[in-house]
Amino acid sequence: MGIINGLRPLEELFSRNDGYPTASSTIQANTERSVYELFKEVKDDQTVDQVKLDRDTHIEYVRNSLDGLNRYFVILDASKPWLCYWMFHSLDLLGYEIGSDLIKRGISTISKMQNKTGGFGGGPGQISHAAVTYAAINTLAILGTKEAYDLIDRDNLYKWFLKLKQPDGSFIMHEGGEVDIRGTYCVLSAATLTNLVTPELTAGTAEWIKRCQNFDGGIGGEPGIEGHGGYAFCGLASMEMMGKSDMLDIPLLLHWASSLQMQVEGGFQGRPNKLVDGCYSFWVGALFPVLEAILTRQRYKKNEPDEENLGYVAQSLFDREALQEYILIACQYPRGGLIDKPKRSPDHYHTCYCLSGLSTSQNHVIYDIEEEMEKGVTNPGARSLLWAEDIAGTFVIGDPENLVKATHPIHNITLPQVQKIIEYFYGNNIDSSK
Numbered sequence: 429m430g431i432i433n434g435l436r437p438l439e440e441l442f443s444r445n446d447g448y449p450t451a452s453s454t455i456q457a458n459t460e461r462s463v464y465e466l467f468k469e470v471k472d473d474q475t476v477d478q479v480k481l482d483r484d485t486h487i488e489y490v491r492n493s494l495d496g497l498n499r500y501f502v503i504l505d506a507s508k509p510w511l512c513y514w515m516f517h518s519l520d521l522l523g524y525e526i527g528s529d530l531i532k533r534g535i536s537t538i539s540k541m542q543n544k545t546g547g548f549g550g551g552p553g554q555i556s557h558a559a560v561t562y563a564a565i566n567t568l569a570i571l572g573t574k575e576a577y578d579l580i581d582r583d584n585l586y587k588w589f590l591k592l593k594q595p596d597g598s599f600i601m602h603e604g605g606e607v608d609i610r611g612t613y614c615v616l617s618a619a620t621l622t623n624l625v626t627p628e629l630t631a632g633t634a635e636w637i638k639r640c641q642n643f644d645g646g647i648g649g650e651p652g653i654e655g656h657g658g659y660a661f662c663g664l665a666s667m668e669m670m671g672k673s674d675m676l677d678i679p680l681l682l683h684w685a686s687s688l689q690m691q692v693e694g695g696f697q698g699r700p701n702k703l704v705d706g707c708y709s710f711w712v713g714a715l716f717p718v719l720e721a722i723l724t725r726q727r728y729k730k731n732e733p734d735e736e737n738l739g740y741v742a743q744s745l746f747d748r749e750a751l752q753e754y755i756l757i758a759c760q761y762p763r764g765g766l767i768d769k770p771k772r773s774p775d776h777y778h779t780c781y782c783l784s785g786l787s788t789s790q791n792h793v794i795y796d797i798e799e800e801m802e803k804g805v806t807n808p809g810a811r812s813l814l815w816a817e818d819i820a821g822t823f824v825i826g827d828p829e830n831l832v833k834a835t836h837p838i839h840n841i842t843l844p845q846v847q848k849i850i851e852y853f854y855g856n857n858i859d860s861s862k
């Protein structure tokens with residue numbers, strides 16, 4: 429079997445005769461200069477309490493790129509909605525006020541990617557694709573106006589989602605395309621925000637995701653494929669939207685995810701035996717608030733709530749301080765933007781996901797289990813609304829001004845933008861038990 433999406437099928441890993449299966453690129457770690465050395469160079473110059481988020485420089489980096497967007501649109505021709513999402517989400521997290529001109533421009537840009545047959549393409553005239561549709565819907569949610577929401581052709585979007593649905597419960601990325609757990613997450617996230625989740629859309633999907641979880645607890649892109657933090661995020665977030673997380677082996681997933689936080693650098697690797705990378709600060713980092721919610725729910729259901737500390741069960745499943753150190757000390761590019769690891773150049777993907785990971789580690793966003801238990805929430809929109817930042821507070825290293833806005837651990841847009849779009853599409857009095 430060949431390498432699929434850069435990840436090895438498990439059969440191939442098992443066929444190695446040196447015992448425990450390892451990921452493909454320990455070799456990469458040996459040939460590149462070790463991140464440990466690079467990290468030390470940067471870190472030795474600073475003490476933790478001096479660490480500062482260069483907010484204005486990052487805002488300028490994104491603003492300048494938005495002004496010269498056409499240049500990026502040429503380089504990333506099939507990812508235009510992604511660029512919009514990464515840039516607008518970064519600005520939102522950094523507290524930049526997105527003015528009405530920029531909102532109008534954003535809506536007009538995204539409108540050009542919507543297809544009459546449902547969904548959004550990577551650029552005007554390109555076929556609809558699950559990943560860029562997710563990015564387009566998230567962008568519109570960030571822009572957050574009625575005009576932005578009304579752009580979405582929900583009837584055709586839903587019909588197109590059904591065309592992606594496979595008999596085994598999985599989703600393909602585009603018509604005639606490949607099955608991938610990213611497609612499942614992208615469809616479910618967009619459908620949750622726009623009130624399009626139905627039993628028809630989700631039939632068999634949780635069972636399919638369960639098959640993607642491996643012996644080590646990780647979740648792969650499809651059944652039988654090596655686990656990866658990005659795929660694990662998609663799998664867990666999808667299960668949580670459907671209220672089916674208990675079908676996964678949660679303790680094993682937690683064990684696997686915890687092992688991905690690097691002892692030296694403090695950031696996360698995407699899979700065992702690979703290098704630290706700033707973008708996993710979100711993809712892996714955001715697993716923890718969700719796992720905390722699931723464990724708290726399981727405990728609550730078993731009738732063992734700790735009266736005083738219900739919302740705080742397992743609050744330190746990852747090292748928030750170490751992750752912030754990695755992002756702020758090793759991942760800020762001096763001329764703006766954030767990076768994968770020292771000596772790399774900035775890009776908008778890493779800027780977005782490093783900042784999203786920073787947000788996840790600073791804001792202790794927790795899920796309101798008591799509310800769920802009292803009301804018996806079954807609606808994915810209502811479930812997404814139960815995430816709140818004010819219950820558990822914030823934890824910020826270095827300058828207190830380093831705090832960025834809280835991001836939603838399932839949709840990765842800021843909490844007020846999630847609330848607004850859900851209330852718009854479900855009606856203000858969203859019926860939790862619907």
Ligand SMILES: CC(C)=CCC/C(C)=C/CC/C(C)=C/COP(=O)(O)OP(=O)(O)O
Nearest residue numbers: 433434559610656658659698699702705711
């Ligand atoms: C919603 C959505 C589109 C989610 C994307 C999630 C995500 C980041 C998936 C990663 C997939 C993948 C094949 C990584 C391996 O790359 P690599 O071998 O270059 O990286 P590594 O060495 O860090 O594993």
Ligand SMILES: [Zn+2]
Nearest residue numbers: 705706707768
């Ligand atoms: Zn990365």
